[in-house]
Amino acid sequence: MLSQRVKVMIRCNKCNEKFILRGRKERGRVDTGFRMCVCNNADDFQIEEEIL
Numbered sequence: 262m263l264s265q266r267v268k269v270m271i272r273c274n275k276c277n278e279k280f281i282l283r284g285r286k287e288r289g290r291v292d293t294g295f296r297m298c299v300c301n302n303a304d305d306f307q308i309e310e311e312i313l
Contacts, residue, residue, distance in 0.1 A: 264286060264287040265287075265312060266283060266284075266285060266286075266312075266313045267283070267284055267286045267291055267310045267311060267312055267313060268281065268282075268283055268310065268311045268312075269281070269283070269284050269291055269293050269295075269309070269310045269311075270308070270310075270311075271293075271295055271307070271308050272308075273298040273300060273302050273305070273306055274302075274305045274306060274307060275298070275300055275305055276298065276299070276300040276302070278299060278300065280295060280298075282294075282295055284310075286310070286312075291308075
């Protein structure tokens with residue numbers, strides 16, 4: 262099965278920083294390589310994805 266390319270918008274709920282990344286969706290999960298916000302937040306995000 263080929264992976265789908267998706268555009269992902271990640272917004273930090275602590276500092277309100279916004280990141281727009283491209284990633285691959287495989288088995289219902291999106292991988293962008295994003296790990297942590299600049300404010301050291303690693304788990305409180307709002308994530309929206311759009312298929313390219």
